[in-house]
Amino acid sequence: MSSETVAIVGSGVSGLSAARYLAANGFQPTIFEAYSDLGGQWNRANPKSGVWPQMRTNTGKFATKLSDVQYPAGTALFPRNGEVLAMINEFAEKFALRRCIRFNSTVTRLERADAGYSVTWTDERGEEHTARFDRAVVASGRFNKPEIPAIPGLDGFTGAGGVVHTFDYKEPERFRGMRVLVCGGSISSLEIASDQAMGGAASVSLAQRRQRFVMPKMVAGAPLEYFVFTRAGALRLADTPDETLLADAKELLLRIGGNPARYGAPAPHDDLAKAGVTGSQHYLNLIAEDRITVRPWISHLEGNIVHYLDGTQEETDAIIVGTGFDLNLPYLDDEISDIIALTRKGMNLSEFTFHPELPGLAFLGLWAQLGPYPVVLEQQARYLAYAWAGLAPMPTESELRDGVRRCIQENHHTGYREQHEMAIRFAKLAGTDPAGVVNERLAAVLEKSAVTGEMFRIVGPDALPDAAARLIADFDAHAPLDVQRELAEAISPVLASRG
Template sequence: MADGSAAFALPRVCVIGAGSSGIATCKQLHAAGIPFDCFEASDRIGGNWVFQNRNGMSSAYRSLHINTSRDKMAYSDFPMPADYPDYPHHSQIATYFDSYVDHFGFRDRITFQCAVTWAKRREDGLWEITLETGEKRLYDVLCVANGHHWDPRWPDPKPPGRFDGLEMHSHYYIDPASPENLRGKKVVIVGFGNSALDLACELGRKENADEVYLSVRRGYWVVPRYFGNAVLDFFNNHPSQDPPLLSRILPAKWSARILENKIAAVHGRPEDHGLPKPDHDFGASHPAISHELYNRIGSGDVAIKPDIERFDGRQVFFKDGTSVEADAVIWCTGYKITFPFFDSATMDAPDNDIALWKRMVDPRFDNLFMVALVQPLCAMMPIAEEQSKLIAAYLTGRYALPDAATMARERDDMHQAVKSHYVASARHTIQINCGEYAYDLRKELKKGIKRAKSAGNSLPIPARAVKVLPLAAE
């Protein structure tokens, strides 16, 4: 923290989190010469991609690989190594993030093993940040990149009855032997996201669990990792590039139907493999990605069951009237969006529902930015990068935000459009189409640059926090 003797022309920024999104923000701030401090609860960068992260927030399991391809996951100005596979292992991704930070040279701006426990916007507009050490600091701007895949969401309400076996959330799963030994056991997995399918396929191998049942509440689309020898997202540009012209011209439903028919022709439809038929159009929900599921179902390694009706001891009863005896139930029911360092008046997401302008800004605050608070149909890293470019342009005076009324109107329009397009679910409240979203951010950046020029390119946030010494610990 500055000692008060130096004067910075640009506002000082606090970044919460040094995961994949936090470091994207740090890089853009660093490149723009904006002074910042980043606080990370763990002892290293990488967040969710650090296997068994000491902060306890990582949901990575031992066998985890990315589900978007290597080239589409990478930051636009730092490609992943060419010898990485199409779908790298989590350990390779963590190494990549380390290399990114060192390549751009801002590791010294990250304070490790130092969580932010409280963030309060004072009446004068400054952010008062309390660290786990008890120290308080003042900042002109706050960027929040704490992620939203770390606070497990359990079913509420749970099915009635008592289950006498093991219950765990997928967040705590490591491998078939940890944290509980599931080898030779009968396991019910609840959910149909990527984690649910990965766990079902891994445990379905006979050297692992004895029997695996996948409980599916409704029909979902399954997307393979490959089309022939091409990765699943071969037809998309990197989010840093404008979407192909055809995808901008065609209505979204047409594009979705073309992809749906392509998948069906190569891999069949979900109902062809014993899964419930989707009750919604392709693209109206986040698809599950798996190249192995249909093989496991067809081999008898994974049995499909409907939603759970009730428990009775070790018996699990399903809504189709069938039941199985189980040793364990794994809930793959997603995560809650929570901000443990905010009071609910500052920022809250009841039922995971939160509406922000461009998925980033609450119009009440011109110096608070939420980074990567989205559910993308691509990797998060390029999205955080595009958001951070806009933030850096704003803090240097090159870009001006719209007025609060305009932001509120555009926020509500976008939020309602998402709700009308996607299946009503806690999973889809912050959904984005990556190409469209990133393209829209770049268009907004151009508009805001014109607004800034009209206003004289003045700094929107004055550098005031540097004039105040860090507040003493209480």
Template structure:
């Protein structure tokens, strides 16, 4: 097979949100992308029916519209607060058309292998729908193939002998497929709760929901606003620095209990007293359905028989089907063994500096390949902007020593935690990309910059890639959730700020914010 030279082009693997953001960012930086997509349509997970999509027919986002978008392309007026998956696919299609990405898209083209080439380049082997193989040498490669496309099947005693239907949540499509059946949903992640809830609203289905570790359950709105706009803020970043993890968890638990209740009050298993031990999930209907008896919430599975499940408390229940909501493994089969070894690629994580670069793999970058709590759209776009700005020379690429230190921090992190969060990732990547909005330039946004949502529009206010219409867009996002710039602090916010000031006296930005907010709160003379 003859190898062709790509003349400095950027190979981008995957045409979902991450890949589209990468292609658009590359063009902004004067780089030419080649966007590979293995099927005949863009959209990634949001393209229901694609082999790599786990979207089901009635699925809506569990993240708000203002956080499920990119920084410079607002949703159409009237979109749902928590959009249907088809609305997100239409948004991605419109994004690709608006920014003229389609000419750079190679559909029906699967990547078989990516390996190191000469002079820091990479050899990319691909095959198209006519089974024509091609090898190309690229100066840069971005892996944007998705984190949630390889189902993880739990190893449960007796499951192999169970005679009913067994499937992963990735393959669930609608409740009608289980009409008249007794269905066990294993796992209480968001997908597990959503599928159990959808089944529970079908009167012909008897639903059992099992979990080894009961979690506290948030609803999709808190205090009248989307939960992702309340929980993921810069204040949350400062709080994690100021307080011990146990204190942060206890404070959050009290918020959940006061707004959503304890699952045990709804007939579900009682979570561990420590939120750090229990964890959090999210769903609007699950607890109410459990209280109504539409979902029978149980503990962990002990074993299966040919036609039943036996729980750890010894109770047995006849069942017809099992849905395993048991997570996903990292899936990078197209990377050479050498690259996977360098990344120390496991089932949960790959070792990267700020989840993006590796010091031993120059000109290779990754987008969205990490487990995260909270919306991904703001973060993957920041990654795309940072990567392409570094490769164009608009931003300095981190040095080897800096990356090695970051890798050491990540290896320590993954020993303690599985997921990162939106607020951790967005604030870090905005700093890396040099696009974090500053108080000095926008003093009237002091309250929202600290306690407001990390909606992507704010990352076009200043820095590389700033846009003149970003402020109006950002303010419109705030209005959509009933938040307005310039309002005084609420009492809980004031108390939280004072707590942070006492705990973090060295944080200059916090003190500037405090002074600005005090000025705004003073009565006019």
């Protein structure tokens, strides 16, 4: 086992997962955390967190956790943000990760040095320190630098509620009684518009560049993950023509969410690739109830008057902007930034993790994604740790260069990846994908299951004896009833034939 030192930037889910698996394989991780506590985005007291007090997950708890820990009995299907943070803390305590963390340590520079990497950071007193490490992991998060759109007049907005990005939406109650405009079609925008419409705003409008299809987070008592983020769905992505995938996805979206136009929203583009997808449980129903008004994008502002591209206008008291985030890695030195071709939206890496010209450096969780991150981040951390430890093949330099070329050709950091595809991608690389090594009954459940962390603890390094039972229990509790019936009918003849 290795005794090499590893610097990890960030103590969110990705950084903690990396530390857990690196430490288990003999590495000596040191986590640098700018804040005074761990948790990253899920610690809403952290200035770099975009979580608001009442926020609950929009993804099921079975896919919004790490596989080494469980939520307490009685936890709601969609946990409160504080419950997610408690889960992360339990994970950190279980593996004694706090002792690895330098809190109040802001990394200001990461550069190559002496066949390793040099990290410079400032402590809570503002004093600067530098240390060398054998390896380094960039895990400081994808969503901590809000992108503000260039709207003429936005800087001079005079509404009493001002302008705030969804990232800084910390006091929902201060907008009560106000005319609120939310800008953007992301999940956060729709959730905040819904929050305001149900929370006492005088009126709520939402301005968007295009109408997207909207996915609810529950369909007939089953979580969305069991419809759109299944193992079978991920495996189809590899060998099905794009046209077929888009047609099937559109049919599913219309079946589970309906056409937004039927609720009173604009009709989305007929081409799903141009329309796009977003999600919210309440948004479309609130439009149907005339509690949210959908507007086109903004032309310009004059004082507190918003002028829209269709020539209409309205007065508003507060603007909440939800137009995304720029990639924020200011501590990478120019050499590293140039090698990975860093932009405000992405970088060029092999399998989202390594670069052939930067041995000993890894990047975790720095892409935009549809679906919950924890399962994917856990699998990427395992891939990283196992590759460095020799438990999984470390790509050769030639393979890494091929990976970078694929990244460029396939635009890995453009648009959104999908949770199920990314989790299986990393599990295959880590040697933890259960394909072909489980019995027929379990294989049938796996195919129809949402992609969860337990799926990748059945075989391979760090397998858990109860992982399959936990996955089946989640399936029985949450999979659509018709899927469960179909599976039972398909399995019964097989079991009967074996006596």
